[in-house]
Amino acid sequence: MFTRSNLQRRAFLGKSSQGLGAIALASMLQPAHAAPMRGVLGKLPLPQKAKRVIWLTMAGGPSHLETFDPKPKLAEMDGKPMPESFTKGQQLAQLQGKPLNCFGPQHKFAKFGKNQIEICELFPHIGSVIDDICLIRSMTTDAINHDPAHMFMNTGSQIAGRPSMGSWITYGLGTEAADLPGFVVLTSLGQGGQNQPIAARQWSSGFLPSKYQGVQLRAKGDPVLYLTNPNGVTRDRQGADVAAINALNKQHDALVDDPEIATRIAQYEMAFQMQASVPDLMDVSAEGAKTLELYGCQPGDGSFASNCLLARRLAERGTRFIQLYHKDWDHHGGVKLGVGQKAKEIDRACMALITDLKQRGMLDETLIVWAGEFGRTPMSQGGSGRDHHNKAMSVWLAGAGIQGGIVHGATDDLGYAAEEKITTVHDLHATMLHQLGIKHDAFSFKFQGLDAKLSGVEGAKVIKDILA
Numbered sequence: 001m002f003t004r005s006n007l008q009r010r011a012f013l014g015k016s017s018q019g020l021g022a023i024a025l026a027s028m029l030q031p032a033h034a035a036p037m038r039g040v041l042g043k044l045p046l047p048q049k050a051k052r053v054i055w056l057t058m059a060g061g062p063s064h065l066e067t068f069d070p071k072p073k074l075a076e077m078d079g080k081p082m083p084e085s086f087t088k089g090q091q092l093a094q095l096q097g098k099p100l101n102c103f104g105p106q107h108k109f110a111k112f113g114k115n116q117i118e119i120c121e122l123f124p125h126i127g128s129v130i131d132d133i134c135l136i137r138s139m140t141t142d143a144i145n146h147d148p149a150h151m152f153m154n155t156g157s158q159i160a161g162r163p164s165m166g167s168w169i170t171y172g173l174g175t176e177a178a179d180l181p182g183f184v185v186l187t188s189l190g191q192g193g194q195n196q197p198i199a200a201r202q203w204s205s206g207f208l209p210s211k212y213q214g215v216q217l218r219a220k221g222d223p224v225l226y227l228t229n230p231n232g233v234t235r236d237r238q239g240a241d242v243a244a245i246n247a248l249n250k251q252h253d254a255l256v257d258d259p260e261i262a263t264r265i266a267q268y269e270m271a272f273q274m275q276a277s278v279p280d281l282m283d284v285s286a287e288g289a290k291t292l293e294l295y296g297c298q299p300g301d302g303s304f305a306s307n308c309l310l311a312r313r314l315a316e317r318g319t320r321f322i323q324l325y326h327k328d329w330d331h332h333g334g335v336k337l338g339v340g341q342k343a344k345e346i347d348r349a350c351m352a353l354i355t356d357l358k359q360r361g362m363l364d365e366t367l368i369v370w371a372g373e374f375g376r377t378p379m380s381q382g383g384s385g386r387d388h389h390n391k392a393m394s395v396w397l398a399g400a401g402i403q404g405g406i407v408h409g410a411t412d413d414l415g416y417a418a419e420e421k422i423t424t425v426h427d428l429h430a431t432m433l434h435q436l437g438i439k440h441d442a443f444s445f446k447f448q449g450l451d452a453k454l455s456g457v458e459g460a461k462v463i464k465d466i467l468a
Contacts, residue, residue: 036318037182037211039174041438048437049401050367051176053169054311054322056350058342059150059198060329061393063376063386065415066339068394069137070109070118073413074378078104082379086416093144093388094332095381102414103380106336115405122343125351131405132354132363132398134466138409138418139393141374141425146196146330149373149390154202156429156454163206163445164214165429166321168454171205171212171445172438176318180281181215183321184314186307190345192328192338203323207447214323217282217310281313295352305349312356315366329372333385354398367400367435369428378415391417395428400435403468426460434462 065071082100109118112127117135119127126133143149148158155162163171166183175182185203189195203214284292284299287309292298297305304326311322326346331338350370357363375393376386392411398404409421430440433455440460444451 036176036178037170037174039170039172041172041443044437045439045442046434046437048435049365050399050432050435050437051365052315052320052322053166053367053369053432053436054315054353055165055324056308056346056368056370057150057153057323057325058329058346058370058372059325059327060146060194060196060331060372061149061374061376061388062329062342062372063331063335063339064137064392064394064411065105065376065378065386066107066120066335067123068119068135068396069392069411069415070120071105071378071411071413071415074102074415075104077102077414082414082416086412086414087379090391091144092377095377095379095387100379102378103386107339113405115407117405117407120339120343122340123347125347129351129354129398132358133396133404134398134402134406134408135394135396136408136423136428136463136466137394137411138421138423139371139375139395139425139428140418140422141390141393144374144388144390146373146388147199149388150198150202153371153373153425155206156426156456160201161204161206162452163208163212163454164203165432165454166203166214166323167205167208167212168443169321169433169436169438171208172443173320173436175320177314177320178318180314180317180319182319183212183214183323184319185214185216185323185325186310187216187325187327188302188304188307188345189327190304191341194328194330196327196330198325198327207452208445214321281310281317284309284313291356294356296348303349304345305352308349308353309356312353312360312362315357315362316360331376331385332387333382335376335385357399363399365400367402367432368398369395369432370397371395371428389416397431397466401468402435403466406466408463408466421465423463424460426456426458427463430455430460431463431466435467 065074080102082102087100108121110121110127111118113130117130119130119135141149141152143152143158151160152158154164170182183203187198200216203216205213284306291309295305295309297303297309300306304324307324311324314322329342354363354368357366372393375389377389379387381387392415409418409423411417412419433440433443440453440455440462444453
């Protein structure tokens with residue numbers, strides 16, 4: 001409870017600090033120089049295999065049956081009724097109450113790598129690096145519609161307002177980049193034209209301080225809006241303005257002790273640093289023709305391939321969590337043509353990212369994850385497509401202590417449900433944190449009286465079978 005003497009004492013301390021504050025302000029009227037943001041964990045409890053994460057999100061729900069999960073039995077039953085034993089009492093998205101007929105895989109599969117792993121023949125470039133990849137065929141998720149499924153994959157909860165995994169990781173580990181955000185998001189569309197929106201809440205910091213939220217960089221045009229100085233404003237002048245504003249913010253923070261003021265200070269400093277660092281980051285012209293050919297992109301074309309190259313450049317510069325969204329995987333119809341188009345857009349780039357990081361000695365400390373938000377049904381929708389499905393999906397991982405050239409888990413003969421080594425999104429999060437040196441069940445933030453965790457409270461487990 002405040003008393004008159006408390007207030008008088010506080011006023012005295014505030015006024016007595018103003019002389020020092022004026023001196024500090026004068027000394028700070030120089031261009032801002034931000035330091036890398038530090039995490040809260042300090043010494044890590046586990047060996048750190050991964051220093052950073054590149055998460056490749058195939059937005060829309062790619063069909064495991066046309067990508068990484070061969071099902072010859074489903075091909076045999078094409079056009080026949082789906083056995084009721086698979087679907088009775090099960091949740092379906094848009095096929096509920098409709099005739100359920102088997103829909104065979106629309107593309108052939110081929111064997112790749114030392115262990116002859118079968119993947120769709122549309123992905124020969126990924127096949128060429130399959131010995132660096134761990135393919136999980138038994139992934140499941142809780143959600144069956146796009147936005148809550150993205151939310152669950154990103155935050156471990158279908159409830160909006162929870163921190164994204166990128167925010168959790170930068171909160172725990174900080175970043176090695178002084179002039180770039182610790183958590184960056186890039187999006188691409190491709191040729192399909194299904195531009196379903198990806199809400200910014202998918203990279204929100206939720207109840208964590210807002211300085212840990214993701215920053216979206218646009219792959220075409222100005223990468224960040226309003227980052228360029230107005231005409232007539234020099235960098236030195238802008239730096240002096242930032243320093244003066246931050247000095248005043250620090251004085252105010254000393255009085256009210258509000259953590260969001262510290263966030264505001266950090267964001268001013270980061271924005272100033274980004275005015276110089278982001279244009280250099282986005283200028284890939286110095287990469288050379290061989291690198292551009294490897295990725296199959298052109299400077300500034302806004303493609304998934306260009307974003308993969310930018311992801312490597314961000315990784316080199318110390319960004320902790322890099323998330324790429326590639327849209328238009330929602331094939332309720334035309335799954336054969338749709339997956340064929342998507343494969344052309346991502347196959348070479350995924351290979352290039354793995355190859356490029358490996359050549360630079362960075363793959364051993366970079367965790368790559370390829371995942372959608374759910375899978376697709378083995379039953380047809382509209383005769384040529386597949387509905388949303390949460391009981392079976394395929395994801396893959398590479399780098400940072402993950403065994404390459406292996407398959408983890410399996411679905412049933414028709415690809416309807418995971419049945420061997422069933423894996424959850426919480427398990428995937430727990431494994432990612434483990435490779436980053438973090439104990440997932442001890443990494444929490446007090447929220448509404450509870451210890452909130454990225455990996456949830458339902459008994460998530462590290463997928464130890466896939467670790468080298």
